[in-house]
Amino acid sequence: MRRGSSDRVGAAHPTGLTAAERERIASGAAHGDWLTLGKSGRLSLYAPTDEGLLRWTEVTAGGPEWSGPHFVAAPGLSHLAVAQGPDTYVHFLGRRERAAADGARSVDIVHAIQYQTGLAFTDWRSLGNPDKDREQGRQVGAPVGAIAPDGTVHVFVRNAQRGLSLRREGPGGKWKAWEDLHGIGIDALCAPVALATGRIEVCAAAETGVFLWRQLEPGGDFTGPRGFSLRPAPGTVSAVESGPERATFFWTDADSGGAAAWRVGRWPAVLGGSPADRPYAALRTSLDGYDCVVLAYRDRDGSAVLGVGGTEDEDNGFWWYTLAESCQGAPALARDGHGRVVMALIDPDGVPKVARQENTAGLTFGQWHRL
Template sequence: MRRRSAGPVGAPRQVGPGAVERGRETPGSAHGDWLTLGRDGRLSLYVPTDGGLVRWTETAVGGPEWSGPHFVAVAGLTHLTVTQGADTYVHFLGRRERERADGALGVDIVHAIQYQTGLAFTEWRSLGNPHRDREQGRELGRPVGAVAADGTVHVFVPNAHGGLSLRRESPTGKWRAWEDLRGSGIDEPPATVALAAGRLEVCAAAASGIFVWRQTAPGGDFDGPQGFALRPTPGTVTALETGPDRATFFWTDADGGAAAWRAGDWPAALGGSPARQPYASLRTAVDGYDCVVLAHRDRDGSVVLGMGGTENEGGGFWWYGLGEPCQGVPALARDGRGRVVMALVGPDGAPKVARQEDGAGLTLARWQTLGH
């Protein structure tokens, strides 16, 4: 994929105290990978706020100091999703509402990119709306994204018909027309996963169970949707590559507690308290073992951390209540030194981070509140 020019449009600017909490249109955290590791080994995190988003960036590999907050303007943003490709470029997808010249409310999907850690964004480009009818267009859901191994960006959004719409780049970097992937009863954003071999898979919960779309080959069309009579709680599905060209989907089961599922198998119960939003997920080594780490906000509003062997659900999954209140969905990443880092947005709108301590197991050090 060709690299686009990153001009000065969308450049962050420093903001003063209190800018994160005032009049927020999208409270809590962003959707997706809102804690990212750049090519230079520094972490960045992104939080939606009134009129756009704010960013913090580590000043050195491994921290602990952060610069920010830096404000990036995008008027009318109602939902923000962050996704990152293997090339480390960070992509921002938003659902935007604006008053049109005739006074009617218009909805479109917007996209911007940050190519390098801590530097300017590209301009916010409108990707339009898959619906020509304005009333149907206002029913468009939250966009989610996935970046294929070759850097091709894919944008998925629940549409007014209860199905899934897709807009993606062509190999030349130009955007193709909206595609209808069909489906029914989808009212929450799906979970997407970009597999290392180049394919994408998508899973969405619906009233009838789940739908799964699989790309036939890298850059190819999507098969499906294939329906499965499973019972995830809508809005809780997360996807993670756990084997060569193989995804595991995690969700809160209708009976309560987390579950893991791979195509061709039965869901495996992971226990724990139920989540109402997607799980943050990370695959990493702990004490030399290949592990999956999950995190979510429980019903009491506090963050919970879980860990177990990758594709070894029968070996047990361990959950730990961290006692830290948060808004929205926490985020997980590895820092430039390979340590697990969790980020969350506190009740006051301020982000906090905690890093893995040295030694055996997965223990997080004290929470660090980032400056306003």
């Protein structure tokens, strides 16, 4: 595997750096919404590093200056995912590996929250492991989060049996027990999406195709998994709410090598582009008065790629642009405090870079800014 292609915390840093420089270097890209917009209108960017994570924050809404990095300790963290709810609280989920008293390794899932932009995190809380057997528990996958409109946190992981497990908050903030949502042979990372009506849907690539789980009502049980004979490439599935009570899922098609968009009740739409090697970053936004979806991904050569097309209008084409930037892991997309699209990536040397939408027709980014 080429250096910089892993999103595992603790990947090798560039050599020849001082200790102070290493403290500012990310070890990859986090999973999920690692570029977030707070109530203050300021963006924050989060990236894993050795024994914790780093945070950069805009000094004023809309930039261009950023403060940071601020280091948050998280010993033993092997994977980091970031999710944000409508209340703008930022949730951090990690897969933690630790040595027990007898020297054996154990794995648990941990959770922390940042309530306000640029301020402190809560302590890391262990959510345990869906597999009670310690040896089997070491096979649990990385967590993925979805935050319902009422703020309820949902944590999904692939369990040792390669099915899907869920742990979520109950009334009053007390966590419910782990739930087995079943499935078999699923990919390491599922793609949940929280719909504005309160329901959550989850899509996962599997050895036999695609599995889909759906809540029938907000806060309710999950039905499924329902299987579909489709061919997504593992590790590339992502999701966006594309209409009332509708989610569109994006992935790289294993047969054609290009991007595909799929909604329940229709065949996948072919979008073109080169193969991705991580999940797509997906953002729904308005461009020149049109409802659009912006996609960003890392291709197999390590280059960042950007795509734009009409929301639920895939048949009219997607426009792809290979950027002159290389990155680790998947890029991130968000809107800043002025509504402009911002793209972030972690470059091969572990340095975050951001580019902001210019005031022109279509979607054009200005100069990349190293944090």
